[in-house]
Amino acid sequence: MKHYHATIMIVDDDPNDRFLIERAFRKIGVMDPIQTLNGGREAIAYMMGEGKYADRTVYVYPTFISTDLKMPEVDGFSVLEHLKNNPEWSVIPTVVLTSSRDLDDIKKAYMLGASSYHVKPSSAEKLREQLKVLHDYWMTCEVPQVDRSGRQLITDSQGKLGERFEQPERGLSDEETRMITASDLKPKPKYCKGPS
Numbered sequence: 001m002k003h004y005h006a007t008i009m010i011v012d013d014d015p016n017d018r019f020l021i022e023r024a025f026r027k028i029g030v031m032d033p034i035q036t037l038n039g040g041r042e043a044i045a046y047m048m049g050e051g052k053y054a055d056r057t058v059y060v061y062p063t064f065i066s067t068d069l070k071m072p073e074v075d076g077f078s079v080l081e082h083l084k085n086n087p088e089w090s091v092i093p094t095v096v097l098t099s100s101r102d103l104d105d106i107k108k109a110y111m112l113g114a115s116s117y118h119v120k121p122s123s124a125e126k127l128r129e130q131l132k133v134l135h136d137y138w139m140t141c142e143v144p145q146v147d148r149s150g151r152q153l154i155t156d157s158q159g160k161l162g163e164r165f166e167q168p169e170r171g172l173s174d175e176e177t178r179m180i181t182a183s184d185l186k187p188k189p190k191y192c193k194g195p196s
Contacts (some may be wrong), residue, residue, distance in 0.1 A: 012036075013039045034186075039072065041074040044074065063093075066095050069109065091116045094115050098119065116134070
């Protein structure tokens with residue numbers, strides 16, 4: 001399997017769950033940055049690059065998100081809705097990892113663009129196994145290339161199958177893309193949204 005640099009964002013209001021999820025990723029060999037965030041409000045601020053999260057050299061744009069649903073103030077549905085309402089960011093694989101087995105929660109999560117929905121396992125070993133399957137799967141997928149801010153680069157669709165679809169509104173133009181050196185581009189992991 002090829003290795004791509006990724007930044008994993010873990011969104012959960014429970015510090016014990018954040019710790020266990022991060023530790024499980026580390027135990028399966030993930031060496032890339034993992035950002036743990038306390039709830040949806042913090043996750044949205046991070047994605048928007050607001051406040052302390054404005055420094056993208058420290059707070060690298062996420063390329064994979066794991067979010068809980070049931071969190072005070074700003075819940076996981078709000079995180080999913082935020083991503084869905086920002087087409088440039090909606091390509092980020094976003095996995096719901098929650099204790100809820102509620103059928104309406106599952107349906108609403110997918111309606112809001114969740115890539116997959118998983119119930120938190122009852123043991124650290126089962127969590128590790130589950131995250132390994134998810135990580136290994138996402139690492140085989142392709143997604144659009146982005147700049148350091150997480151914005152998709154505009155591609156040339158003329159004469160191609162996808163030309164009938166609009167480009168993201170805030171992507172870089174062809175001229176801006178040419179002006180950026182390869183070192184300015186953040187490598188995007190081979191993650192995809194999963195089967196549809």
